Amino acid sequence: MLATPMKAYVYVSLKKSVLDPQGKTIHSALKKMGYRGLEEVRQGKYFELTLDGGLTRPEAEAEIGRIAREVLTNPVIEEFRFSLEE
Amino acid sequence: MLATPMKAYVYVSLKKSVLDPQGKTIHSALKKMGYRGLEEVRQGKYFELTLDGGLTRPEAEAEIGRIAREVLTNPVIEEFRFSLEE
Numbered sequence: 128m129l130a131t132p133m134k135a136y137v138y139v140s141l142k143k144s145v146l147d148p149q150g151k152t153i154h155s156a157l158k159k160m161g162y163r164g165l166e167e168v169r170q171g172k173y174f175e176l177t178l179d180g181g182l183t184r185p186e187a188e189a190e191i192g193r194i195a196r197e198v199l200t201n202p203v204i205e206e207f208r209f210s211l212e213e
Numbered sequence: 214m215l216a217t218p219m220k221a222y223v224y225v226s227l228k229k230s231v232l233d234p235q236g237k238t239i240h241s242a243l244k245k246m247g248y249r250g251l252e253e254v255r256q257g258k259y260f261e262l263t264l265d266g267g268l269t270r271p272e273a274e275a276e277i278g279r280i281a282r283e284v285l286t287n288p289v290i291e292e293f294r295f296s297l298e299e
Contacts, residue, residue: 132252138259153260153285162280164273166218166265173224173259174239179252187250194248199239 132180135191137199137209140171145204174199187211218266221277223285223295226257231290260285273297 141147147169154168176194178187191209200207227233233255240254262280264273277295286293 140259140261150260157280157284160284162276162284164264164268164276165262167261167263169261169263171259171261173226173257174236175226175253175255175257176251177253177255178250182250190248190250194243198243198246198248 133178133184133187133211133213135174135176135178135187135209135211137174137176137191137195137207138171139174139195139200139205139207140169141204142206172199184211219264219270219273219297219299221260221262221264221273221295221297223260223262223277223281223293224257225260225281225286225291225293226255227290228292258285270297 150167150169153170154165157165157168176191182190188211191211195207195209196202236253236255239256240251243251243254262277268276274297277297281293281295282288
């Protein structure tokens with residue numbers, strides 16, 4: 128029997144030690160526009176992967192982990208996290 | 214007393230009805246590289262906003278909602294969701 132199709136959400140962001148000029152620009156734009164209460168803004172990327180149901184959950188976790196680590200993330204400056212939902 | 218500093222995570226993605234050529238490109242690249250089990254890939258943006266602790270939780274929710282709706286999202290083609298963590 129095939130597994131239920133799952134969705135994987137992969138979030139890629141710059142490492143804390145890496146400057147994020149894009150985030151800084153958004154932050155100062157928001158401040159100038161009058162939005163209150165912000166201390167820092169950082170921008171990242173977000174991928175939504177729909178699986179075709181041919182993998183079991185552990186297989187899917189391994190495959191998404193490989194995709195995130197090997198393709199979607201630049202390990203020198205970025206880090207990722209992902210979640211898998213049925 | 215000031216509220217505890219919170220973090221807001223805003224996820225912006227293309228509406229389902231909008232074509233995502235970038236996601237399609239990533240999808241076919243992953244297929245060619247031999248990754249299995251994917252049906253669709255869509256890419257979005259992700260913002261991490263650190264709050265300065267000067268807003269209560271309801272105020273922060275309202276402010277982050279306004280920022281996401283009015284600035285971070287193009288309502289014609291995009292939609293957003295956000296979460297707020299202590």
